[in-house]
Amino acid sequence: MPHRLLTLAAALLVSFPSAPARADEAAFASCLAGLRTEAQSKGVSAQTFDTHTAALAPDMAVVGFLDAQPEFVTPIWDYLAGLVDEERVADGRAMLAQWAAVLARVEAEYGVDAATVVAVWGVESNYGRNFGSRPLLGSLSTLSCFGRRQAFFRGEFFTTLKIIQDGHVAPERLTGSWAGAFGHTQFMPSTFVRLAVDFDGDGRRDLVDSVPDALASTANFLKRAGWRSDLPWGFEVSLPPGMALADAGRRNKQPVSAWVARGVKRVDGGALPAGSTPAGLMLPAGEGGPAFLVTRNFDALYSYNAAESYGLAIAHLADRLRGGAPFATPWPTDDPGLSRAERRELQELLIARGHDIGEPDGMIGARTREALKLEQAALGLAADGRAGQRALQALRANARR
Ligand code: CA
Numbered sequence: 042m043p044h045r046l047l048t049l050a051a052a053l054l055v056s057f058p059s060a061p062a063r064a065d066e067a068a069f070a071s072c073l074a075g076l077r078t079e080a081q082s083k084g085v086s087a088q089t090f091d092t093h094t095a096a097l098a099p100d101m102a103v104v105g106f107l108d109a110q111p112e113f114v115t116p117i118w119d120y121l122a123g124l125v126d127e128e129r130v131a132d133g134r135a136m137l138a139q140w141a142a143v144l145a146r147v148e149a150e151y152g153v154d155a156a157t158v159v160a161v162w163g164v165e166s167n168y169g170r171n172f173g174s175r176p177l178l179g180s181l182s183t184l185s186c187f188g189r190r191q192a193f194f195r196g197e198f199f200t201t202l203k204i205i206q207d208g209h210v211a212p213e214r215l216t217g218s219w220a221g222a223f224g225h226t227q228f229m230p231s232t233f234v235r236l237a238v239d240f241d242g243d244g245r246r247d248l249v250d251s252v253p254d255a256l257a258s259t260a261n262f263l264k265r266a267g268w269r270s271d272l273p274w275g276f277e278v279s280l281p282p283g284m285a286l287a288d289a290g291r292r293n294k295q296p297v298s299a300w301v302a303r304g305v306k307r308v309d310g311g312a313l314p315a316g317s318t319p320a321g322l323m324l325p326a327g328e329g330g331p332a333f334l335v336t337r338n339f340d341a342l343y344s345y346n347a348a349e350s351y352g353l354a355i356a357h358l359a360d361r362l363r364g365g366a367p368f369a370t371p372w373p374t375d376d377p378g379l380s381r382a383e384r385r386e387l388q389e390l391l392i393a394r395g396h397d398i399g400e401p402d403g404m405i406g407a408r409t410r411e412a413l414k415l416e417q418a419a420l421g422l423a424a425d426g427r428a429g430q431r432a433l434q435a436l437r438a439n440a441r442r
Contacts (some may be wrong), residue, residue: 065101066099072185080198093202097179097306103220107219119378130361133156140155144255147256153259159359169255173227175232177216178201210250214250215249240256246307268341278332283306285357291323308369329373
């Protein structure tokens with residue numbers, strides 16, 4: 042089971058009504074009273090429980106997130122354009138320099154290179170700039186009492202109380218995603234217990250306020266997920282015309298030599314790993330888009346969030362941090378995605394046209410999409426609300442300053 046739930050989809054959602062109804066508050070109070078006994082059987086003292094649950098109120102918005110279907114499925118080229126943009130590459134290189142000594146020790150101890158560790162950090166929390174703002178105890182106690190995965194979330198809730206009881210992270214610093222992922226590396230509490238490490242030697246495993254602990258914990262996660270220091274994650278490859286693709290797929294590993302015999306080559310002309318290395322042929326946008334040969338190290342990245350698009354964002358960001366080039370093969374679209382800077386620009390252009398969509402923060406939410414639909418219709422484009430290059434260029438050409 043992946044260590045997280047639905048965080049990719051949830052990132053795209055906007056707010057639900059969140060004020061609890063009186064009936065919800067009563068049900069919550071009664072549920073919490075029951076959890077108090079169960080918590081003690083899991084090693085949470087009555088004092089810890091009482092101290093940290095006394096002021097809790099149910100946050101019903103998170104129950105909405107649990108059941109929500111994303112109303113807009115993000116194409117992989119939009120997803121990658123926002124996650125691996127020039128800003129995140131530049132910021133990541135600054136982090137590689139700033140934390141070079143720690144990253145060298147992390148690599149020596151866990152066998153995961155600096156660029157990979159920093160790429161996970163950049164994708165997970167934008168290098169510590171975005172932890173998520175929901176108090177963990179509020180989210181997890183609510184999900185322990187409402188909704189369809191209460192048993193799972195009770196485990197995470199009790200574990201969070203244990204983390205606080207053991208003094209690893211200050212309780213007021215425990216905020217995160219609606220589902221309870223927190224800190225620089227967005228670990229769930231149960232993942233924290235299994236895999237977080239104290240790397241700065243202060244006796245606490247602190248993924249919120251210690252960058253060394255967070256970087257080492259990420260490397261430990263990848264090592265335990267099967268990362269091998271002597272392997273690349275994979276490469277973008279070119280395929281010979283007419284190649285049969287029935288056996289493509291990340292999990293369908295065959296020796297690199299078998300792929301080479303069929304005419305698969307690296308797009309940059311470089312050498313592939315040893316012929317006996319198992320590798321899968323991944324086509325994340327199907328035929329006609331970029332193709333990748335991926336090793337077990339890609340599977341280790343995948344295990345962080347159980348999405349190929351996510352694994353590819355980290356893998357590609359790591360390559361870019363090492364000085365690698367953008368993908369050679371274009372995505373199969375005539376409307377490529379936007380960087381975060383371009384998303385902010387698109388929002389500013391919408392604001393200039395009189396739309397109240399809040400601050401231009403580069404997050405494309407429901408309000409941005411609704412405004413965009415109106416302007417697309419006015420400009421003679423398909424009114425689908427998708428923030429891509431076509432919409433941006435049309436707005437630029439018709440800008441009102
Ligand atoms: Ca520590």
